[in-house]
Every structure is written in structure tokens, then in C-alpha cells.
Amino acid sequence: MAERAAARLYLSGLCFFLQLLTIVLFATFVRYSPESIDLCSTEPSCSQTDPSPTLGYPRFRDAYVRALLGFGFLLTFLSRYGMGSVADSLLIVAFTIQWAILAQGLFYFSLNGKIHVGAQSMVSVDFCTAAILISTGAVLGRVNPMQMLLMALLEVPLFACNEYILRSLLGVSDSGGSLIIHTFGAYFGLMVSRVLHQPHMDKRKEQQNVGHQPDVFAVVGTICLWVFWPSFASATTDHENAEPWAVLNLYFSLAASTMATFVLSPILYEEGTLQLAQLQDATLASAAVMGMAGEMLSTPFGALTAGFLASQLSLLGSRFLSPILRSRLKIEDTCGVHNVHGMPGVLGTFLGTLLAALATADVYGDRLQRVFPLVADGSRTPSEQAQWQLCGLLITLLLAALGGGLTGALLRVKVLRSPPEKNELDSKVLREFGFSPEPIHSSLSVLVQVDEDGCDGGASSEERGTTA
Amino acid sequence: MAERAAARLYLSGLCFFLQLLTIVLFATFVRYSPESIDLCSTEPSCSQTDPSPTLGYPRFRDAYVRALLGFGFLLTFLSRYGMGSVADSLLIVAFTIQWAILAQGLFYFSLNGKIHVGAQSMVSVDFCTAAILISTGAVLGRVNPMQMLLMALLEVPLFACNEYILRSLLGVSDSGGSLIIHTFGAYFGLMVSRVLHQPHMDKRKEQQNVGHQPDVFAVVGTICLWVFWPSFASATTDHENAEPWAVLNLYFSLAASTMATFVLSPILYEEGTLQLAQLQDATLASAAVMGMAGEMLSTPFGALTAGFLASQLSLLGSRFLSPILRSRLKIEDTCGVHNVHGMPGVLGTFLGTLLAALATADVYGDRLQRVFPLVADGSRTPSEQAQWQLCGLLITLLLAALGGGLTGALLRVKVLRSPPEKNELDSKVLREFGFSPEPIHSSLSVLVQVDEDGCDGGASSEERGTTA
């Protein structure tokens, strides 16, 4: 317990140092953007200057709708990992917001040695936060808050760098972040998880999944994602006079992926009952696949098909691929980010590449200028655009793998992983609920016992650990 | 268990077939609406063309605020019927969205043999989803997911047909859907429930209500409805320069109905504690009554009075009418949709009829054009408009009763109701929580025991089943 207290004090000190650092850096470099300067030409998610001044307001509000994304993410974590993860997740979000302002400011919003902050930078920051949370999902439960903070400290600049290369240098169209958010976040996190692998910790992990929270949060989280994500999608892509394809496509994708879960789940799992977590995965996967392709798809049935496939891919992945990843490649994936963000993100990128190759002014009309500005102004052919989209995938994977590997190696430094952290999460979750950590088998035994009786189908606890 | 598994596989097959069917139909018929075509003249909820191009955007966002309605609905179900219902509800929503696009597209959005989908069609689809969810609420727990899917399959076209007759042919003003959503949905569901009545199932039903979820979801659901419904109302009726009467009226109606619940509840029930479910009913009832009259009421105290009465009606109905419906008419009403949607919807229609009869240009000013376009341009007198409003009620009741009866008869086909479904929901709810279905009396006995001790007032478990 003395060691635990010491660990909390270390964390306290680290937080204090980082907060002081950001305050000093903010005081030195960050200013609110002057009203008169139009930063739109350099900012990432606006591919066309908006002459209308009234756009500023609704657009900005979307930044907060987008924050709901974080809401959904947090709730997702909750359902997987108990409430102990909320405080740590909020810590990561709070730090990432400040750090991303600085890191992204260097690439996008700096002017005369100052970083100019405005509504648009909050949108970019929220993108970054989403990626960091995805990465965190891969290692949750096996890192302590201090390691999570350091991971964010290193991942944020790399995210900003990758975003800058893809959007500004290569001209890749990825308004919803299939590549930039989902793929990058997932593979970075998985790589960290791989490097952090420690044989003796895996057993503990599987036990933990058994006694986790009943699905209260899974329910609320699923519904939230279902309801709010289309709003999120609309934030980055909509323009006032155009039909919001990105939102409609996402909507259809969600509907089809939900149906797909009901199709595949009874086939994959003998136990009849559909787990809500599977619906949640389907929702996330269908959103990840629409990240890039959402504003490119010009036919509703395309969105239905893509959502249907993404959800199937995610389900198959969690059934067959995750156990292989764990046993062969020693990649532990706490929240299943590979199935939910990684593979659907890559699938979405392939779909986006295909659509870019087929893009013509006939189908898109004025929209071409927004979706593929470089194709519209003639500096690229559609097939060149498609090549660059693919190239973006390779660069993202490379940066994520390299960065994740290095970060993981750094997090293995011994001073960071003091022994008591090993079972910190167990005890924290339990203590939140008023149970003492030691006599867990006596106080929780009834619950766990009944739980194991409950799954009278064929699914062993290991399988459920993978899929739930 | 083998039969259960088979039932899940049937459901899986049905989902697969329906999804494939919609994808094919979408590929054949559905296109995104071309940017240049103004569909406003034919779409249901816009009674006036909007010259301002900037309207499109905020209006569309409302479609998603509206989706929150579904959020509230789902949470309402949760509080009544445990978390097992969420997955099924989402399945119904996912299917209804796709199916309603096709069904409503035939009536409203088709052009040159193609159905044109845009932001406005999503609004219409959300209306339809609300009605289907209300109908589902009447039969929840006594139908299996496959039957629910088939019910949605049949109800969606009928809803679109009824909406088309009322709005386009008869010129009935019903922007918030007192008639189209609440009354239609409630009576359709009740009729299905009547036809599906099976004597031996009722006993099981009442037992189930005892052990349901503690009111966590009731709390969140009530607050959500309270907070979000006014936004929902604003989606269909607001025009930029006008004071949003519909929203303000709903707001006042909500406030008065909450007070009314505190007035009547202690008189009706000896047990002192106000059940949150009663507040939830009052919220829904006060919204249903404002559906038609919301944009017609020109005085705030009218909204206060209507909300007060609707809430009283709902409470009295659940206390005295529901037991009669159940014992005499053999109409089981799982979520009390008759008290919460049916009667307040009819009350709202009467109020709307009265207001239509009294409508003059003096009171409404420019608003007359929006609320009663046919009166404003002189093709109808106010009293004629009132007659058509009443006529709409009759047609809605007729279509709902006929359609519900036929649908119920179809759902009784033996192949659909395989024996294991009978106690599916019990076991599903319990299994989600990790209890095995068989030894329910041993594992849950403590909870249930204490629960029964808890209600030390005079309310028997049957009464609580009706009202909670």
C-alpha cells in the first residue's frame, strides 16, 4: 500500500510538471487567433474557403457535437473495463487537449512564431483525442496512468506529423479519419501492446474479463454511438447547400451493420444470446469504414454494403483473428481495437481508394471540388489520387508501427512499472464498488459463480473474453 | 436449447434475406437527390418553400436531434423491460430505417422511377421509426424478434400510406405527429396485441414485471425525454424568424404535466412514493398531446392546461383503464402505450381540431400560412379544416385497427412462434446479467423477496405491473 501511495504521488508530480510545462508553453506561444485573419487556407479539414461568414457558428458547435465522440468512446471503455478507467481516460483527454494544441499548432496554426488557436483548432484537437483514446483501448488494464500519460505525450506529435504528411503534403482525402484516426490509433496501440507483452500478465487479464461490469454501460454506450456518430460525421464534411452524403452514408452503414450482427452472431457463437458488445463493435466498425469513403460514396446501397461487410469483418476478426493475435503474435488487445478500428479503417481506405480511382465530375458535380480538390482543379488524375490514397495507408501503418514500437520500448523502462501497478486495476474497480481487493474470491464468488453457470452455451470464458 | 439455437438461426436467415433485399432494392431504386432539384414542394413536413439556402444545414442537424427521440424511447423500454430489449429494438430501428426509405420514397420522394434520398427523407424516416417503436412497446415481451421484424415489415408501408393520405390528400395539419405517430402507433400495436392474446401467457407476463431492472434506466430515460423532446419538436416546425411556439408550448406542457403527476399520484396510489415511471409517462403524454396542437396554440396557458390534463388522463388510464383493457378486452399493453401515446394522441387531435375551427388570421398572422396553408390561401374555411382534422383521426384509427388486426393474424402463424420463445425474454434478461435461467428462484430469491417486502403500501403486484 505504501508503494501504491508512492505511485500515486509520482503520478501527481508528473501531472503537476506537465501542467506547468503546458501553461508555460501556452503563455509563450499560444494566442487566440485574431478575428481578421482567415486561417482556413492552412487548416486541415476545410478543403474549400467559405465565403459565407455565418458558417463559423454552426461549424463551431459541431466541434462539441464531436466531443460526444469522446463520450461514446469513454462509455465503450466503461462497458469493457469497469468504471475505474473513466478517471484515467479523462486524465488522458485533459492532457491530450492541451498537448495537441501545441503539437498541431506547430504544423498548422503557427504564424509569426505564435500558435493561433480558434474554433478550427479545437476540431483538430478532437480528432487527435479520438486517436489517442483508440490507442489507449489496446493497452488498457496493462499500463498504469503514468505510462498512459507518457504514451499520449509521444503519440500526439506523431499523430500531428502523420496528419500533416497525409493531408497537406500528399493531399489525401480523409475527412472522417478512417486512416488518420482509426488506422493510426489502432496500429499504434497494438504495437505498444506487443512491445509491452509480458507472459505472466496474460492470465490475469482473462480472469478479469469475467467479472466485469454488467452491461449497463454497454447499453448506454451503444445507443449513444448509434445516435451521435452521424452528427459527428456531419461536423467535418457538411457544407450548407449540399446534401450531407457523409451523414446519410453513415446512417445507412450503421443500419446495415446492425442487421449484419444479427445475421452472423448466431452462426459464430453457439450460445444464442446476442451480446450488446457485438452491436457496439458493429457500430464502431461501420463508422470507421465510412470515415474516408463517407463523403465519396454517391449511392446509398454502397453504404449499406460497406456497413454490412465491415460489421462482418469485425465479428469474424474478434472470433478467429484475436485469439491468433494473442497466442501467436503475443498481441493483447484489451478493447478489440484491431477488429473495431484497425481492420475496418483499412477496409474503408481501400474503399476510398477505389472510389477515388473512379471519381468523375459527372457523378460528383460541384462536390468534386470539396472531396478531391486536386482532381477538380486538374493537377491530378483520379487514378493518381487513388495512388496517393494508398500511399497514405502505407505511411500511416509505417509511422504507427515504428512510433508504437519506440513508445512501447520506452514504457518498459523499469522505473515506470512499479510492482503494485500490476493489480491496480482489479483493486480500483472493486474498490469503487465498495469491495475490498483482497477477499475477492469470497465476496465476489457468488456473482462469478452464477456468471459462469449463466453461459450455458458452448462459449468458454476465454472466448467470451475475446468477444465481449 | 437446440430449439432456441434454431430460432436464432431462423432470425439470422431472415435478417440476411431482408438485408439482401433492401440492398438490391436500394441499388435499383434509391439515389441521392441531385443538388439542384428542390424536393420541398412534395415533402411532408415543410409546408412552405424556404428561399433561404442557409436553412438546409441547421434543419438537417435537427434530424439527428430527432434521433434522440429514439434514444428516449429505447431508454423508456429499458426501464420497463430490462436490457434484453435493447438489442431487439436496435434491430427494429435498423430495419425500419431502410424499409421506410423505400416505403415513404414511393409516396413522396420518387421522381422518374427513382427514389431520391436527402436530409428531408431522414426526418420522415425518423417519424416512422417512432411509430414502429410505439407499436412495439405494446407487444414487447410477447413476440420474438422475428415477429417484431415482420410486424415492422407490414406496419411501415401502412404508416407511409396513412401519412400520405392525411398530409397530402386531406391536408391535415399534424406537424408533431399526435395523429400520425402517436395515435397510429399506439392503436396498431394494441390491435396486434389483442389478436396475439394467448390466455396462458398472461400469468407469466405479470411475474416478469416484478423482477425487472431497478430504475436506473427510468431515471436516465426520464431526464433525457424531459431535456431532449423540446428539441425534437423544434425540428419539424421552426422557421427562422418566427417565435418557436411549438417548442415553447411543449416546454410549458412538460412543466405542467410534471406538476400534475405530483398532484394525482398520491391520490391514486396509497403507497406514498412517486414512481419515476409515472413521471416518464407524464412526460410522454404531454408531448403526445402537443404533437398536433403545439404549433397551433397561441397562448402559453393553453399549453399548461393541456399538459396538465394529458398527464391526468394518462395516470387515470393506467390506474383504472388498463386493468379493464386487460381483463375484459384481453388487450395486454406491455409498456402502457394506450395511456401514454394512444389517449393523449387522441386528446391532442381533439384540441387541434378545436384550434383549427377557431383559427383566424388575426391570431396567427403570417403563421397561418405555415400552420394551415389551405386556410391561408382561402381554399378552406377554418371549420372545414377542423372537419378534415377529425376525419384524419377516423382514418388513422381505421387503418391502425385493420392493419394491426391483419398483422396480428399473420404473426399467429405457427411457424413463427416456436415453443422456446415463450420464455426467451426471461432468460435473456437474466443471462445478460450473468444468471442462469433455470434456478431463478434460488439465485434471485433474495432480491425478489426484499422487493416484495419493499412495497409496504396497498399496491398489489398486478397494479404495479400496470402502472410501473
Added chain:
Amino acid sequence: MAERAAARLYLSGLCFFLQLLTIVLFATFVRYSPESIDLCSTEPSCSQTDPSPTLGYPRFRDAYVRALLGFGFLLTFLSRYGMGSVADSLLIVAFTIQWAILAQGLFYFSLNGKIHVGAQSMVSVDFCTAAILISTGAVLGRVNPMQMLLMALLEVPLFACNEYILRSLLGVSDSGGSLIIHTFGAYFGLMVSRVLHQPHMDKRKEQQNVGHQPDVFAVVGTICLWVFWPSFASATTDHENAEPWAVLNLYFSLAASTMATFVLSPILYEEGTLQLAQLQDATLASAAVMGMAGEMLSTPFGALTAGFLASQLSLLGSRFLSPILRSRLKIEDTCGVHNVHGMPGVLGTFLGTLLAALATADVYGDRLQRVFPLVADGSRTPSEQAQWQLCGLLITLLLAALGGGLTGALLRVKVLRSPPEKNELDSKVLREFGFSPEPIHSSLSVLVQVDEDGCDGGASSEERGTTA
């Protein structure tokens, strides 16, 4: 039990009387504002007339985003005081909405003897509701619903009066309500709490805090506040073309306060685990401090620093000041409103005063007209504005203390506090969950026992009562 039933009937009668009274008053005085009249010149939160007609719509929607504030508040209460408080909170909200329309209408919206209600009045009403809920938080659990209703009946006019004096007479800039909402609400409630102090009730109070809800609602409430409050802030201050400083400042303030909690919590409390309630307090405190200063701060690092300090202040207050308030000053503070709203509100006022004194046209540009209109048009110097801001603090404290004292004295009238209310809340909370109130120690003993074992750190139950 007969007395309990009688008490509920009294409440029922009071509700009926109040509802009837408001309906009559509404019928006599309240009308929807005619479309043509521009009320902007007299309404509180719009310091500049808006020429653009399109503003009306998004602005109005914010009124409902703001309602989310209430959502957060309610959930905050939930986490502190169990679900029994929701019904009562909704009753208070429902009554306050109607009553505040009348009270604020007298000061702001009356014209020719009629009160004109429109979108703007709903915004003002929501401000008032927030203040009433804060006051309620100070006395929750020691007053019955009837006393809460009477408190609202008296506090609403006083709130409207204070708002009118500060905004219209003194020209104090307080768009986010540091002074008007947070400081007034907190000190009014604390004063009522002081006057209502009864020695024998304190012991019961502390016991109650032990057995309260596990942190399900704390989690959801914290995330909601985190996510939605910036939207709330944007409602009152944003203008379309300006960078939304108030929102950005609040965002940074939230981030820094979250970090600050992680810094200070392990130092103040030996028990290692961070309580989510502490994060919630930090969120609320950082919002309260930004109420006045939010739109005045022109540098992001200022917001970081203010949020950091406010959170520290709140934590230190709940650790050291609350026990002193309780033991020495006999001020019981159920939900810790002094630490969370009172002190941060005063801190925010001091910060606002400082910023007002330093205001120059160089820093603010066009924004000066919006933030300090009287300074911009030359009728005041910045230092005079600062004096008036401080003067507003004194008047607010004076009115809150006087009004709270009188209200508390009135609530002590014996007929209002019938004996059974004393343990009403215990039994209500328990009964909602299906436990009988009498054998609480037998049925809950396991849970409570384990709970007390769980806190194996040094925090006694009294400390946890203060801070959780």
C-alpha cells in the same frame, strides 16, 4: 405511514394550488411575443442588437443545449443522493420554469401590462433554474419536497431582482453567471441550510452518505458535464463572426482542472484512489470560475491557470473548509455547493474584476463592444467598470444572505416539517431499489460492511462524507 400519506397529500394539494395559480396568472398576463417586436433591447443576455435575422434560430436551439446543464446538475445530484432526489428535482424544475417566466417577465419582458414570452425568456428561465438547483443542492436531504417548493417560490423573485439590479442597473458583465447563478445560488442555499440547522439531524446525514449509490451516476454525470458544458457556455456569449473565446476558455479551464485534481488528490487523501466525485467537483468549479471571466480572458494560458486554481480551491475547500463550516458554523452542505459553486464563483468574479480593470480596446478590438458595452461607448473607464463588478459581488452576497435567512426562517414553520419527513429520504431511496426501510441493517449490512472494509486507506467515513 398514515402521516407519510398525509404529507404526500399536502404536497399534492400544494402542487395543485400552485399549478392552478400559475395557469390563472399565465392566462391573465402571459402572451407569446408578437413576431414584429424586437425585445432584444431589454433582454438580459444580449448586449448588442443583432441585425441578422438568421441568428434567432441557432440561438434558440442553444436554449435547449442549455437545458443539458440541468441534465448534468440532476445527474450530479443523483450521484450524491440516490435516485430518490430525481423526482423532487424535476418537480422543482417544473415549477421554477413557470414561476420564473412570471417573475423575470415583470422585470424584463413586460409590455403594456402583458408579459411577452419568447425564445429569449426561455434562456433566462434556464439561468434561474440553474441557480435554484444549486441552492437546492445545499439543503437536499434535510428538506421535504414541500419545503423545496416554497424555497423555489421565494428564491425565484429574488434571483430575478438580483439579476435585474446587476445587469440592467449596474451594467455588470456576467454572461456566464459566475455571480448571478453560481455565487447567488450557493450562498442562498447555504444560508437556508444554516437557519434550518437542527443538531440531531446531522448524525443521520453522515450515515446516509455511506450507503449511497455506487458511482454509476457519478460517471455519467461527470462525462456529461465535461462534454456539454462548453456548449452551454457558447449559448450566451457567441456571436457568429467572432472566435468563441468563452467556449475555448472553458475548454482549457476544464482540461487544467482535471489535471489539477490528479495533482492534489493523492496529496490530500492518503487513500490512493481518485474519487470520480472529485473530478466532478473540479469540472463544476472550473466552469463556475469561467462564468464571468470566460469571455474576457484573451489568452489561453490564463484559462489554464484559472481552471487549475479553481480546482485546487475546490479540493482544498472540501478537505479543510467543509468540516469547519459544519462543526463551527453549523452549515451543513449536502452537495458541497460552497466548494463547487460558491468559492469558484467568487474567484471568477475577482478574476473578472481584474480583467475589467485591464480592459483596453487594443486587446479586445470589436469584442469590447460586446463584453463591456459601457466601456466601449465611453460612458465608463475600465477601472469604474471593475468597481461596478465588485459592487455586484457585494450586492449578490447581501441579497443571497438576507433572502436565504428569511427563507430558512419561513421553512422552519412547524406545519411544514411533519415528523415522518425526517427519514423520508432514506426510505425512499431504499424503496426505489426494492429494499424495505425497516430491516436496513440486515438487508444492506453485507454491502455496507464490505464498503467499510473497502476503504482501507486512512479516510474515515466522516471525511468521505465531506468529499465524496
